[in-house]
Amino acid sequence: MTLPLPKPHDWPFDAELLRRYDGPGPRYTSYPTAPHFSADFSAQDFVRAAVNSNVGAFSRLLSLYLHVPFCRSPCFYCGCNRSITRDQAQGDEYVALLKREIALVAPLFDGSREVIQLHLGGGTPNFLRPAQLADLVAELGRLFAFSDDPGRDFSIELDPRFVDANDIAVLARAGFNRASLGVQDFDPQVQLAVNRIQSLEQTREIVDACRDQKMRSVNIDLIYGLPLQTQRGFARTLEQVIALRPDRLAVYGYAHLPRLFRAQRQIEEQDLPSAEEKLALLGLAVEALSAAGYRYIGMDHFALPGDDLAVAQRRGDLHRNFMGYTTHAQTDLLGLGVSAISHVGDSFCQNQRELPAWQAALEEGRLPIMRGLLLDNDDVLRADVIQRLMCLGEVEFEPVERSHGIVFGDYFHDAIDALAPLVQDGLVQVLQDRIQVTARGRGLLRVIAMRFDRYLDLPGQPVRHSRTI
Ligand code: SF4
Structure with a gap:
């Protein structure tokens, strides 16, 4: 055939x-994949991998990932590593420890190696105040060499419910040129069922603010398979989101694993769409996005034809790492913060996944590594x-x-x-x-x-x- x-x-x-x-x-x-990492991987293994990665042909550009684990309120579908609090002091303490971690790892990498990619994920990075985020970026800039390539990507995940246009201006001045906004679904019934009330207007204000600040790209995340989601409601959400014209869209399938993720126990199983219905919702998304001119990149991701991801796909230099699809091939990736994962040379390693263990290691001046793997x-x-x-x-x-x-x-x-x-x-x-x-x-x-x-x-x-x- x-x-x-x-x-x-x-x-x-x-x-x-x-x-x-x-x-x-x-x-x-x-x-x-991460479940195969081993507790036998030590901080010494990481130091060796980092130092070796500076040598000769293996010396390459760097990507940095910073994990901010706090969120102000729990979305019931969430399977992320996050901690729910409204106590800003926890964020202050976290930033102080993050700076200690940065100070421990930065000297391991040759100072001439440029950072081409920075991503802040969570949790909710904008749980931290904009000035605090700008200060963190400045600290990284003091200890690492930021690339001045116009193609460098400095991106941040934002919860539009807790950020405004002034904050976006501060973030843009700090160097962020890409933003990713969580939406999931605009249907009020669904928002109630997942405990995430977020209006179209709130979201539009942040998309517009990112554009006003000349950010290169805005991504919106949607989820299909949420409780009380209907084809009619989701079609309306797709229409509203497409009208915002994000450069990229991720459309994830909801994975209901209440035994693993406590927050999901708040979801009534009888409210979940059937497998048939879930597929129909995905079909709607694929159809609507294709009709609106989006290209399918792979694995839940869509982009406008002029977006860097779609261009890289056409050129054949698309790459995939812990942050998903990216245009930056062959970088060493350094993960900072609780649960963050690094990929340096032929090794992977993950930081402590629980906040107290991550915190204790840094307070004792140790690298907070939990597990890893030498490939x-x-x-x-x-x-x-x-x-x-x-x-x-x-x-x-x-x-x-x-x-x-x-x-x-x-x-x-x-x-x-x-x-x-x-x-x-x-x-x-x-x-x-x-x-x-x-x-x-x-x-x-x-x-x-x-x-x-x-x-x-x-x-x-x-x-x-x-x-x-
Ligand atoms: S979905 Fe995002 S904002 Fe909601 S609880 Fe999870 S990490 Fe926090």
Whole structure:
């Protein structure tokens, strides 16, 4: 069977196919994924990886991620690592400790290495006062070399309910040129059911303020599958959001895991849409966004054709890391703050996930590392293959063979066999010189990538992942 090669933005929505392949699976913001990190990874391992990353060919640009764990009120769908408080003093204390962490790690990296990407996530970064956020950026700028490349990305996640136009002006002056706003759904019934009341006007004011401040891009997050969501209500939300014309949109599926996330126990299970209804909501989003000119980037993400992500996708230099899709390939990523993850050289590591443990380590002057992993050759090879599938939608054998000294067909014999049903279903083609994801397969990238994941087959590793749809 010969299928046409996909255009990068094509995703013909096929509910029956998605239903058939729905199941738990990793999101592959890393490979191996975080549940496989080990407590044997020590602070010394991290220091060694950081120092080695400064040497020769491995010396590259830096990405920084800062996690701010506080939120003022709990959204019931939330599965993030966050702490609910209105006590601003907790934020002050956190910033002081974050500065200690920055002071401990910055000297490990060669001072000439430029920071091309900075992202503040949470929680709610704008739980901290704008002046505090600006001060944090200034502190980073003192200890790291910020790139003056016009393509540098300094982005921040914002909760539009707790920020105003003046705050946005302060953030823009501090250097932020991208903002990501949580919305989820504008339907008042749904907002009540998830405890997140946020008006269209509030949101529009912040989108406009970001534009007034010449921010390069605004992203809006939506969620399908929330309690009391209906096709009619969600279609209205999509219409309202499209009218705001964000440069990027993320449309996530709600994963109901009340045993893991306490806040989700507030959600009445009978209010959740059925699997059929949930797929219909996703179908609505794909259809509305395609009709409005958005390109499908992959894994829940859409962008306008002129946005950097869509341009990078066309050029074939899209990349994926813990922050999701990015245009900055081959940076070392340094995560700061509670639960933050770093990817330095061939190692991953994660900070303490609980605030008291993170705090105690820094008060004792120690790096707050909880777990990590030194990648072996097989991990590096599979990470490369999975990255190509998730970002390029294909794996050409020759460059992989050259970089890793393998014969692709021999090394991945089992994975290629496991692709057979997906080939049958027209999701992927195994050609002479490459594996090519088809237009039909673009909505199921992680199902395809899972065939190359060695850890899914390991016995005795009960790892919980969200569903693939
Ligand atoms: S969804 Fe965002 S704002 Fe709401 S509780 Fe979670 S992290 Fe906080």
